[in-house]
Amino acid sequence: MTAEAHGELDQALRALADGNRRAILGVIRSTPRPVGEVAADVGLSQQATSHHLRVLRTAGLVTETRAGARHLFAVNSDGFSAVRSYLDDFWPAKLSALRAAVESRRSGVDG
Amino acid sequence: MTAEAHGELDQALRALADGNRRAILGVIRSTPRPVGEVAADVGLSQQATSHHLRVLRTAGLVTETRAGARHLFAVNSDGFSAVRSYLDDFWPAKLSALRAAVESRRSGVDG
DNA sequence: CACATGTACAAGCAATGGTTTGTGCTATAA
DNA sequence: TTATAGCACAAACCATTGCTTGTACATGTG
DSSP: OOSOTTSHHHHHHHHHTOHHHHHHHHHSSSSOEEHHHHHHHHTOOHHHHHHHHHHHHHTTSEEEEEETTEEEEEEOGGGGHHHHHHHHTTSHHHHHHHHHHHHHHHHHHTO | OOSOTTSHHHHHHHHHTOHHHHHHHHHSSSSOEEHHHHHHHHTOOHHHHHHHHHHHHHTTSEEEEEETTEEEEEEOGGGGHHHHHHHHTTSHHHHHHHHHHHHHHHHHHTO
16 A cells, blocks of 8 residues: 555545445435434444545545534535546556557557 | 445455555556566565456456466456446436436425 | 433454465476 | 476465444534
């Protein structure tokens, strides 16, 4: 983990790597929800759910809003952009283009 | 991790959650490479690199080809499709559409 | 102010995961 | 076949991480 351990991409991917966190994202995907409801839906304790939501929030995948004593969490689409653009680098078209470029460079220099 | 711990999506995301594995993907992105070269490029031991390549291979993000004594690894674009389609569920347009649907359902039933 | 609800914070624990070290297996070369 | 290069397998070690338990803080309510 000596490689870029705190970038947007790294934090987002590590947050998404956990199944319970993805379950939480699924629960708050359609509408903002307080921690208690999320915990009940995913079957985790309040503390564990709160912890996961904090990880998601730090990663930028989720936003927090306070409504009285309740903390409402909602999905933040913009937080996924880093992951999206990273995946684009592995899109078939981009890959083949890159490979073609490397190939032509090899034949041009070396032969 | 009681939630779908062995699906394509889970394995792919967990594989991508490590910075060194992403570095490895970057190294073999343009052309297939043997383990030794990859290890030298990313600055990891042969064993560690081999291990990471195996994780990536199990996740379907990488394919292995043997060329004599060497094991060539290359990026497999298709392996990223599960992650891509998962991210699509969090695309702004889809999110707002989902939220609108939930909203109309609420006003229709409850009021 | 006292009380209940909703949530975050902190420590301890168990499990997961990445790296190292050592070794065995496979394939080319002499 | 012997030697060597390239790589995988396996165990041990250490750091990270997710979960639990306990508790403190904040916001409404009487």
